[in-house]
Amino acid sequence: MDLSQCFNNYFAMHFKYEIQGGDFTNAGQASSQVKQVLKQLNVDPKLIKRVVVCLYEAEVNVVAHAWSGVIDVEVNTERIQIVLADKGPGIPDISLAMQKGFSTASPQVREMGFGAGMGLPNIESNADEFRINSKVNEGTTVEIMVYLSQA
Amino acid sequence: MKIQEVVSIIGGEVLCCNHLLDREVEFAFASDLMSDVLTTQVDKMLLLTGLANLQAIRTAEMSDINCVVFVRNKKVTPEMISLAIELEIIIVECKTSMFSASGKLYTNGLKPVF
Numbered sequence: 058m059d060l061s062q063c064f065n066n067y068f069a070m071h072f073k074y075e076i077q078g079g080d081f082t083n084a085g086q087a088s089s090q091v092k093q094v095l096k097q098l099n100v101d102p103k104l105i106k107r108v109v110v111c112l113y114e115a116e117v118n119v120v121a122h123a124w125s126g127v128i129d130v131e132v133n134t135e136r137i138q139i140v141l142a143d144k145g146p147g148i149p150d151i152s153l154a155m156q157k158g159f160s161t162a163s164p165q166v167r168e169m170g171f172g173a174g175m176g177l178p179n180i181e182s183n184a185d186e187f188r189i190n191s192k193v194n195e196g197t198t199v200e201i202m203v204y205l206s207q208a
Numbered sequence: 209m210k211i212q213e214v215v216s217i218i219g220g221e222v223l224c225c226n227h228l229l230d231r232e233v234e235f236a237f238a239s240d241l242m243s244d245v246l247t248t249q250v251d252k253m254l255l256l257t258g259l260a261n262l263q264a265i266r267t268a269e270m271s272d273i274n275c276v277v278f279v280r281n282k283k284v285t286p287e288m289i290s291l292a293i294e295l296e297i298i299i300v301e302c303k304t305s306m307f308s309a310s311g312k313l314y315t316n317g318l319k320p321v322f
Contacts, residue, residue, distance in 0.1 A: 085266035089295075092269070106272055110246050113270045117263075170242035170259045170267070179247055 069133040070094070076119050076126045078145065081169055084120040087128050088113040098132065104203060107183040108137050111201045114176040119143045121166040123196065136185075139201040148191040155181070155189075209233055209317060211275050211298055214254060217316050218309045220277060220300040223284055224293050231274055231298070236318040238279075238310045242267040248321050256309055258282050265291045265299075274298060279306040 074087035119126035123145030162172025186202035238256040260282040
């Protein structure tokens with residue numbers, strides 16, 4: 058199927074992925090699949106990189122900190138919207154979590170090359186819009202928006 | 209600089225995607241911290257790392273890095289090679305330290321990211 062043709066004919070495409078906390082073997086698979094779709098849609102490579110860096114950082118955060126999560130991706134002719142909703146311990150102080158270098162990651166997460174307090178600031182710098190909400194002992198929701206016209 | 213030349217300069221061993229060794233790289237970034245790698249903004253960049261796990265390959269994929277050099281004689285797993293082949297990412301093993309490999313490549317013209 059020619060996805061770029063499909064993209065021209067339909068207003069929006071939706072994708073949904075489920076992720077398991079602690080599953081570092083499969084961490085990044087959702088981001089990889091979204092990247093492949095965006096390439097097939099002939100989205101600008103620099104924009105694809107911004108999207109997948111945001112998504113990959115957020116996906117790793119769910120794997121590293123939460124018990125489970127769901128990723129919803131909507132692509133239309135104007136923008137790419139990603140919502141990651143996890144069930145987990147939540148973030149008690151979001152402003153603190155947004156500071157570069159702040160991390161509560163376990164040694165196992167750090168051994169994987171993450172957990173240095175760079176993820177959320179990196180998402181914010183790559184996204185056109187970024188929102189995060191969290192409830193302690195319930196979970197965290199991250200919303201990422203990248204506009205196609207601002208490549 | 210072609211990847212073939214990179215391999216020759218650092219005395220590395222190519223583990224997969226030998227048919228892509230004529231790819232060009234202009235920059236190099238050396239880090240074991242994948243979050244730092246994900247902040248880089250340049251194209252045609254080579255990654256040197258001692259972090260030998262699947263997330264190093266995934267990070268290269270997301271950052272549009274098409275060659276990863278594993279330094280300090282770190283051993284790449286079959287799962288990593290399988291994923292790298294699927295993604296057409298060249299994997300190189302190198303026995304020298306990250307400092308030594310970086311120094312040789314810098315001396316021979318690869319640029320730092322910042």
